[in-house]
Amino acid sequence: xxxLEVRDLTVRFGETPAVQGVAFEVARGEVLGVVxxxxxxxxxxxxxxxxxxxxxxxxxxxxxxxxxELLGAPExxxxxxxxxxxxxxxxxxxxxLTPVHRIGDQVAEAILAHQDLPRKQARARAVDLLxxxxxPEPGRRARAFPHEFSGGMRQRVMIAMAVANDPDxxxxxxxxxxxxxxxxxxxLDVLGxxxxxxxxxxVFVTHDLGVVAGLAxxxxxxxxxxVEETAPVDDLxxxxxxxxxxxxxxxxxxxxxxxRRSAPPPGGERVLQVEGLVKRYGRGARAVDxxxxxxxxxxxxxxxxxxGCGKTTTLMEILALAxxxxxxxxxxxxxxxxxxxxxxxxxxxxxxxxxxxxMASLDPRMTVHDIVAxxxxxxGLAADRVPELLRLVGLDPGQAAxxxxxxxxxxxxRIAIARALALAxxxxxxxxxxxxxxxxxxxxxxxxxxxxxxxxxxxYLLVAHDLxxxxxxxxxxxxxxxxxxxxxxxxxxxxxxxxxxxxxxxxxxxxVPDPARERARRRAPLRGEPPGGAAAYPGGCxxxxxxxxxxxxxxxxxxxxxxxxxxxxxxxGAACHHPSGGTx
Amino acid sequence: xxxxxxxxxxxxxxxxxxxxxxxxxLFFAGPADNVARRLAGPRAPMEVIExxxxxxGLNRSMWEQYASFLGxxxxxxxxxxxxxxxxxxxxxxxxLPGTLWLVAGAAVLWMAAGITGGVISAVRPRSVLDxxxxxxxxxxxxxxxxxxxxxxxxxALSVFPWTGLQPGPYISPLLDLxxxxxxxxxxxxxxxxxxAAVYVRLTRGSMLDTxxxxxxxxxxxxxxxxxxxxxxxxxxxxLTPVVTQFGVDIGTLLGGVVVTESVFGLQGLGQLMIxxxxxxxxxxxxxxxxxxxxxxVVANIVVDVAYSFLDPRVRLA
Numbered sequence: 017x018x019x020l021e022v023r024d025l026t027v028r029f030g031e032t033p034a035v036q037g038v039a040f041e042v043a044r045g046e047v048l049g050v051v052x053x054x055x056x057x058x059x060x061x062x063x064x065x066x067x068x069x070x071x072x073x074x075x076x077x078x079x080x081x082x083x084x085e086l087l088g089a090p091e092x093x094x095x096x097x098x099x100x101x102x103x104x105x106x107x108x109x110x111x112x113l114t115p116v117h118r119i120g121d122q123v124a125e126a127i128l129a130h131q132d133l134p135r136k137q138a139r140a141r142a143v144d145l146l147x148x149x150x151x152p153e154p155g156r157r158a159r160a161f162p163h164e165f166s167g168g169m170r171q172r173v174m175i176a177m178a179v180a181n182d183p184d185x186x187x188x189x190x191x192x193x194x195x196x197x198x199x200x201x202x203x204l205d206v207l208g209x210x211x212x213x214x215x216x217x218x219v220f221v222t223h224d225l226g227v228v229a230g231l232a233x234x235x236x237x238x239x240x241x242x243v244e245e246t247a248p249v250d251d252l253x254x255x256x257x258x259x260x261x262x263x264x265x266x267x268x269x270x271x272x273x274x275x276r277r278s279a280p281p282p283g284g285e286r287v288l289q290v291e292g293l294v295k296r297y298g299r300g301a302r303a304v305d306x307x308x309x310x311x312x313x314x315x316x317x318x319x320x321x322x323x324g325c326g327k328t329t330t331l332m333e334i335l336a337l338a339x340x341x342x343x344x345x346x347x348x349x350x351x352x353x354x355x356x357x358x359x360x361x362x363x364x365x366x367x368x369x370x371x372x373x374x375m376a377s378l379d380p381r382m383t384v385h386d387i388v389a390x391x392x393x394x395x396g397l398a399a400d401r402v403p404e405l406l407r408l409v410g411l412d413p414g415q416a417a418x419x420x421x422x423x424x425x426x427x428x429x430r431i432a433i434a435r436a437l438a439l440a441x442x443x444x445x446x447x448x449x450x451x452x453x454x455x456x457x458x459x460x461x462x463x464x465x466x467x468x469x470x471x472x473x474x475x476y477l478l479v480a481h482d483l484x485x486x487x488x489x490x491x492x493x494x495x496x497x498x499x500x501x502x503x504x505x506x507x508x509x510x511x512x513x514x515x516x517x518x519x520x521x522x523x524x525x526x527x528v529p530d531p532a533r534e535r536a537r538r539r540a541p542l543r544g545e546p547p548g549g550a551a552a553y554p555g556g557c558x559x560x561x562x563x564x565x566x567x568x569x570x571x572x573x574x575x576x577x578x579x580x581x582x583x584x585x586x587x588x589g590a591a592c593h594h595p596s597g598g599t600x
Numbered sequence: 601x602x603x604x605x606x607x608x609x610x611x612x613x614x615x616x617x618x619x620x621x622x623x624x625x626l627f628f629a630g631p632a633d634n635v636a637r638r639l640a641g642p643r644a645p646m647e648v649i650e651x652x653x654x655x656x657g658l659n660r661s662m663w664e665q666y667a668s669f670l671g672x673x674x675x676x677x678x679x680x681x682x683x684x685x686x687x688x689x690x691x692x693x694x695x696l697p698g699t700l701w702l703v704a705g706a707a708v709l710w711m712a713a714g715i716t717g718g719v720i721s722a723v724r725p726r727s728v729l730d731x732x733x734x735x736x737x738x739x740x741x742x743x744x745x746x747x748x749x750x751x752x753x754x755x756a757l758s759v760f761p762w763t764g765l766q767p768g769p770y771i772s773p774l775l776d777l778x779x780x781x782x783x784x785x786x787x788x789x790x791x792x793x794x795x796a797a798v799y800v801r802l803t804r805g806s807m808l809d810t811x812x813x814x815x816x817x818x819x820x821x822x823x824x825x826x827x828x829x830x831x832x833x834x835x836x837x838x839l840t841p842v843v844t845q846f847g848v849d850i851g852t853l854l855g856g857v858v859v860t861e862s863v864f865g866l867q868g869l870g871q872l873m874i875x876x877x878x879x880x881x882x883x884x885x886x887x888x889x890x891x892x893x894x895x896x897v898v899a900n901i902v903v904d905v906a907y908s909f910l911d912p913r914v915r916l917a
Contacts, residue, residue: 068820091826099823106821111814114833115913126822161912177822 718803
């Protein structure tokens with residue numbers, strides 16, 4: 017039975033159409049995946065369904081809920097439907113809850129908006145809902161404010177609000193995009209629960225084809241505001257009709273595939289060596305705790321982990337080129353602790369960085385030429401290499417007089433790479449270099465990085481949370497958890513045969529863009545959430561609270577996990593007392 | 601929270617001490633003759649100068665003078681006015697109620713008008729209502745207080761004499777409520793118009809930012825009525841910068857609303873200050889200056905505490 021039917025939906029902001037002729041329908045209990053790159057109009061389409069677009073948007077076409085036309089319906093009628101028949105879960109749970117009201121009150125508000133209940137009863141119901149979405153101690157946590165919740169917990173709250181009135185349609189706009197992969201798996205589970213509890217139709221907007229493969233019954237692909245194709249999930253993934261979909265699928269890095277790569281020169285010189293690095297902020301716990309690894313010449317070393325694991329802190333400590341609080345950092349054979357100002361400046365030429373968000377890391381008031389020339393000038397060199405650098409990253413030197421905002425995201429990241437290459441460094445630190453980019457652009461930038469590495473003999477230290485990306489381009493990888501490296505080794509070994517239970521869980525949580533595999537997967541998401549930077553760790557293994565292996569252990573072997581902190585260095589390359597689930 | 605307040609109060613005391621010291625140095629530093637001459641005026645006969653030196657103890661060392669100055673200050677003894685020969689504390693206590701009532705009444709008016717205007721403008725940006733408000737705000741900001749004040753006095757006396765509104769010194773509401781209102785209404789409105797203009801701008805900007813936040817969309821998606829979205833989710837979060845400004849303004853204005861008080865002949869702190877500056881009535885100037893800084897210090901502490909109630913993310917530490 018079709019619940020929601022959208023026909024010929026067109027949305028214009030001024031003259032430019034953002035969405036043109038979009039049509040879809042969803043039936044009760046069905047999940048429709050809506051995928052597309054940024055600017056494809058996926059969010060605009062679903063916001064138009066709810067009538068939540070800004071006032072200046074002109075919406076035409078037809079949106080019918082149970083046959084009732086919503087476009088042009090009076091605001092009062094829409095308000096009555098929103099949150100009752102049509103519920104919504106938004107992308108960024110950090111921003112989606114009002115900071116000044118208590119969690120319980122915000123959930124109760126969703127109930128009270130549509131049900132004539134005494135306030136007290138609504139509050140009690142809110143606590144039940146928080147329990148349903150898996151918030152521990154819901155009675156107590158209902159009195160907390162949003163900033164006291166983690167991202168995952170906030171998203172659970174959003175889902176609690178969405179199901180509060182037993183909706184007919186739940187619209188999810190990138191609900192897991194801002195979350196860590198293990199938390200994403202949990203939230204997808206909670207959404208599954210929500211769907212079963214309400215029997216609602218689900219419209220699921222995402223850019224992640226892996227998530228769609230595991231979740232959707234049918235998929236609609238949007239491109240530049242138009243429907244490229246709509247098909248049952250298997251057809252779309254295995255028999256895509258359009259070239260665009262085929263390219264989109266091909267561009268997704270796959271975590272479940274082995275990659276052939278030219279092995280780095282064996283036993284190359286160590287361009288970076290980190291030994292026992294420690295960093296703590298103020299009097300808090302150690303954000304980075306005794307981390308050791310080395311990057312060899314010509315290799316790409318991946319540092320992966322979830323938010324708060326210390327990977328970015330590690331990177332910042334390296335970039336500081338200063339004496340760490342404890343441990344040693346050696347860049348190109350020079351211990352950073354003993355550098356003079358002048359030597360530090362010299363060494364910086366060999367160590368450059370590309371940041372995550374090219375919009376934020378490029379000064380909008382500087383021309384591209386000035387941006388790329390800046391490191392040259394800082395080191396007293398002539399800026400005549402700029403055109404050559406721009407050509408190197410595939411940009412037209414004729415555009416050097418323009419500003420970063422005149423370029424697309426991918427081009428901006430190329431500018432950032434050109435800037436990093438200006439001083440001909442030997443080691444390039446890449447901090448989430450493509451996570452702000454669309455899938456197809458990502459593939460181009462990755463190809464560029466691989467090409468530059470081969471041509472210029474660079475080494476990369478890559479920090480990323482995207483495991484598929486790391487599998488695709490790294491030679492060796494270190495997995496971080498709660499400030500420590502829990503597993504380290506050649507990327508194929510770690511990904512194909514992960515030893516540490518955390519690595520296993522992390523890899524298992526990554527959705528694969530393959531509906532058959534996703535269906536076959538029995539998902540047992542990791543419980544709990546990655547500890548934040550400020551968490552204090554009791555002795556023993558830091559992962560044991562979430563560890564599926566520890567949970568199954570008998571008392572005797574388990575006591576080791578409680579009393580003794582596991583260290584790297586075994587034959588496994590994993591910091592775990594029971595790397596094979598206690599069987600060995 | 602308690603620790604925070606204690607620390608802030610200590611900090612406030614330090615600020616007041618610095619103000620007092622600065623004032624002291626400004627007036628009393630230098631040879632005794634010069635100081636006495638400065639106080640007495642260029643044409644004063646030698647006897648007067650000697651007398652001043654005597655009564656103020658200007659012949660003592662700087663440190664002694666400073667110590668007795670601070671000691672008196674701590675006892676609430678601000679000295680005796682040169683001009684009226686009454687204790688400064690008495691003069692200030694006489695002038696304070698007028699200013700307090702003026703600022704309090706005007707604050708109610710300008711907050712009500714400013715926030716309402718700001719919200720209306722922000723809810724319908726670029727609408728006719730918004731544009732009209734913007735024009736009024738510009739008018740309010742650009743209109744000098746004394747022009748508006750004099751216009752009001754003229755209208756009250758010549759065009760609407762039946763209202764009984766008139767300029768004049770402050771009358772206690774306990775003695776004569778009608779007289780109090782007749783004297784206070786015009787200064788209230790006059791001060792509020794200028795202030796409200798600033799607050800409309802401030803509220804509008806802050807509201808526009810807040811209304812663009814994701815949680816406003818969430819509130820709408822819940823099916824919360826627009827009114828509730830605007831006030832409970834929007835305004836509540838948008839108030840923080842408004843409250844900051846309010847604290848600063850109240851503190852500053854309590855120190856003396858010079859122009860408004862003068863136009864309406866209200867005998868408040870501002871008037872007192874003007875008069876003492878004109879006649880070089882040093883003890884009164886010092887007393888008023890310290891009182892004004894005390895108001896600002898206290899207002900800022902109150903604002904910081906108010907923050908933690910307005911926004912749970914603010915931890916006082």
